[in-house]
Amino acid sequence: MYQVLGPKILIGVAGWLAVSIVLIAGHFGMSVNARVVVAVVDMILLIGLANPVWQFVWNRTGPVGRWLSKKVFPDLNGAYDVVLESNWPVVKQMLDASRKDAERFDPFNLDQSAPDPQRVELKATIEQSWFDICIRMHPKAPDAVIKSSRTLVTVPLNDTQTRDKELVYLFEQENEQRAPTDDERFYGAARIVIDPAVPGKLSGEYWNNRSWRRGVNVAGRITLTRRLEPGDRARQPSTQ
Structure with a gap:
């Protein structure tokens, strides 16, 4: 279903993940707290790819799921x-x-x-x-x-x-x-x-x-x- 996001969003997410790896490694002298925040954002993005998680958020019966189904693409499972x-x-x-x-x-x-x-x-x-x-x-x-x-x-x-x-x-x-x-x-x-x-x-x-x-x-x-x-x-x- 990633195709519906469009190339701009996909490139943006890929770019963020690539940059975040460098930031987490500490090559730019970031504080530990800042690196933890970046790592948490990465974890949220990766966990969101798991079927049980995205289907729970995208559920067609909830307000968030209905909005995503209308604006992006419906859950067809x-x-x-x-x-x-x-x-x-x-x-x-x-x-x-x-x-x-x-x-x-x-x-x-x-x-x-x-x-x-x-x-x-x-x-x-x-x-x-x-x-x-x-x-x-x-x-x-x-x-x-x-x-x-x-x-x-x-x-x-x-x-x-x-x-x-x-x-x-x-x-x-x-x-x-x-x-x-x-x-x-x-x-x-x-x-x-x-x-x-x-x-x-x-x-x-x-x-x-x-x-x-x-x-x-x-x-x-x-x-x-x-x-x-x-x-x-x-x-x-x-x-x-």
């Missing part, structure tokens, strides 16, 4: 319900039409209605630290096509043109059920936006390269909704 809406029915209809198993389908003809997206429900966990954001997804149903999905690279963004806070990531996916022409593993990318009006909701688009050599790779929309914890329910405002 937790369990999520995921809904994928895939354009596979459109791809399949074109394939069926090419084999004359279905009526002619022209995706560029706006007067001809396209099939509804295919809906798949998953569960996910997001593990967020100062140095990494990892997203893992698994199916809810035991007979689901998707076996697992995990991120390879995740980049948080908070300085976009729309001022939205976003996640851009690459993922690796493995399916439980595969056709003879299918790939054992394939890769994809996604760009999801954190909804400022609904805490814990992220949505955007994804696409993958599954069976791209045969032109049947798909894309779609993804929505993640954080599951409410007991503490979250207790702090929700009353609607009565």
Whole structure:
């Protein structure tokens, strides 16, 4: 998550740590008390990188955490319900039409209605630290096509043109059920936006390269909704 701080802050912190090492060593004749103060500041900075510490301060339920989530980037740690809406029915209809198993389908003809997206429900966990954001997804149903999905690279963004806070990531996916022409593993990318009006909701688009050599790779929309914890329910405002 360090990427959201920007180069100026990162360079400033790195510069301070480098200078503080020299100061603590006493090369500039500083008093012992001054060196202790510098060492304490360094300890606070380093301890703040530990997950339990920064998550306690950055907690989305407290006033400080809410301010940091709004101004810098939210704490996304937790369990999520995921809904994928895939354009596979459109791809399949074109394939069926090419084999004359279905009526002619022209995706560029706006007067001809396209099939509804295919809906798949998953569960996910997001593990967020100062140095990494990892997203893992698994199916809810035991007979689901998707076996697992995990991120390879995740980049948080908070300085976009729309001022939205976003996640851009690459993922690796493995399916439980595969056709003879299918790939054992394939890769994809996604760009999801954190909804400022609904805490814990992220949505955007994804696409993958599954069976791209045969032109049947798909894309779609993804929505993640954080599951409410007991503490979250207790702090929700009353609607009565």
